[in-house]
Amino acid sequence: MSYAERYAAAKQRAKHRDLIEFEESLSFPLDDFQRDACQAVAEGHSVLVAAPTGAGKTLVGEFAVRHAHVRGHKAFYTTPIKALSNQKHQDLRAVYGSENVGLLTGHTTVNPTGETCLLH
Known part of the structure; x- marks a missing residue:
């Protein structure tokens, strides 16, 4: 393997390190659509997940927030209802600290x- 190929392979592994650590932190395996979406986030792609209620879309959002946080980037997490924004605000404050998580509703x-901002 050439130096360029080794470098590209190492860079690819580093991109997915966050995903591996995230998945290991869970008490259950990710579904294929969750893993694919998280992998796309790790590769720098914009991602839209459309799935039924209860399918596990939230995990993709949580990974995206974690991925941004690890890299020192700001994350915006949107929800369709204020109650969900308030709940995710509490959840993310427990993980990242209240000084790092903001909430903007009407x-x-x-x-x-804050580094992570929830919007409604």
Whole structure:
């Protein structure tokens, strides 16, 4: 294998290290669509997941937030209802700390400069 091929392979493995660590932190395996979507996020692609309620779309969003956080990037997490924004705000604060997570809804603004911002 040439130096360029070894470098490309190492770079590819590094991209997916976050995904491997994320999956290992779960008590269950990712479904194929979740793994594919998370892998696309790790590769820098924009991702839209459309699946029925309860299928596991939230895990892809949680991976995207984790991936941005590990790289020092800002993440925006949108939800269709305020109650879900409030719940995810609490969940993400527990993981990343209240100083790193913001919430912007029609009625509430909390730490809008946080690394991760939930929007409704």
